[in-house]
Amino acid sequence: MFPILENCSVPISEIIAVEETEFNKKQRNIGRWQKMAKLHAFTVFYVKKARNHRWRCSDVTFWCVDEHLCNQWIQALKELLEMQRSRPKHLLVYINPYGGKRQGKRIYEQKVAPLFSLASISTDVVITEHANHAKDNLFEVNIYKYDGVVCVGGDGMFSEVMHGLIGRMQKDSGIDQNNPKASLVQCNIRIGIIPAGSTDCICYSTVGISDPVTSALHIIVGDCQPLDVSSVHHNNTFLKYSVSLLGYGFYGDILKDSEKKRWMGPMRYDYSGFKTFLSHHYYEGTIAYQPAKQTHGSPRDKESCRTGCCICKKSEKELAEKNQEHGLKHEEGEEEWKVIKGKFLAINAVNMSCACPRSPKGLSPAAHLADGSADLILVRKCSRFDFLRYLVRHTNQDDQFDFPFVDVYRVKCFQFTSKLSEDNESNVMDIGKKRFGQFCRDHPACCCNIVNSTWNCDGETLDSSAIEVRVHCQLMKLFARGIEENCKDEAACSQSSTEQLL
Ligand SMILES: Nc1ncnc2c1ncn2[C@@H]1O[C@H](COP(=O)(O)OP(=O)(O)OP(=O)(O)O)[C@@H](O)[C@H]1O
Ligand SMILES: CCCCCCCCCCCCC/C=C/[C@@H](O)[C@H](CO)NC(C)=O
């Protein structure tokens, strides 16, 4: 530990940089010291933890009359920083200039690039010119020369970069992504997210705040947070990966409607959310799932996943043992499948809490970032008023699962088939359905949709409603550390810039 202030210390791991400083006489009146000799100084830049998980770069300047002593300190501190092996030195950065409020480029240039340069991190920056630019580019560049990839944008941009990296790893290892049972190769190149999107749920759920400077500092200090990834297949064809929300019904319909209103920016979700709420459509279908091990907790737990989470650590250990013992063997064949048929307003599978500024506790507050399971939330047909009560509970302290029409399960894989595709498969498309198109034949005014909804996969739509989903434990890694328990020493570290005599 390196002492900075009388009652505050900063771990070496949270020092950003050390620089020799020109001692400016105007800086401070330091009385007799200044008159006696030439002063030598160096500045330590470090992470200052503020409220609500926000990090800032602060600095303290140390000065002394002995030049040799000053140089020794600089040298020693630089050597200690060099020993921080998990810190990135060379990063590949993708900026989506059109995400969120179209501020990605400005955010990167003004808030992030100066910090990377202070921390001596070199970068190759690509400003994307079209959707899938980053993803395609990751299949072409020499990714192995980078210590990480940074995406500046929202959840969709993150999803692109993740698809590029995971896809590239599988391609380089000869793994067929179309095989839903394939053991995927872990991706050890970390991704950093600089939030500049509309929801920024992945950043918020893994850092605790959507703030570009905080995220840049987590990248600089070389944090590492493993993340579960779900693979989504249809008929042995790979569709997409998901790390946050895979939502059918309510969230799928919001996304589909909001895509037409991208020009509205982040407001599009509020507009389409309200419209979708009023439409109150529900969908019939069948879900089959395999439960996760009970030792991995429950979605109704009161404790949330936090930095150093024991459940995620246990899963990491189990994964290492499994990889060592039997590489390609899978467990899901051994366990029982549970089947649920019904009419649903929403089917949400979340790999993480999905906390975001709109809902700080998220869709499943006790979901884990890296436990190898997803929380499957089934919201059955209910009245508009009850659905509103359910939604409102995402924004307050009440339990959103404590409703008779809501069920939640912790699962390692699941399958969904809509009633429509079941009917199509069994060739029972009757004349009534054809004639009345998308309305329910039995109850024309009941909001029951015979058309399918769309899956919302981390903010992107899927082309198929019948899907097969499997959670891959800790398939990738982020420059993050999960959400920290609130730091009690915040007040002690509140000065932004100080000077100290050695
Ligand atoms: N230059 C570009 N032009 C058009 N689309 C792009 C470009 N670069 C990336 N995209 C696409 O834009 C989509 C949305 O971007 P992004 O996720 O950054 O913002 P958002 O949708 O506003 O935020 P969120 O995903 O958090 O709701 C991504 O799926 C990405 O594929
Ligand atoms: C009347 C009050 C209603 C409040 C309802 C609040 C619920 C908000 C929950 C939002 C969860 C968002 C989950 C994240 C999804 C992202 O993957 C995706 C892409 O960014 N965003 C959306 C909105 O689909």
Ligand SMILES: [Ca+2]
């Ligand atoms: Ca999980």
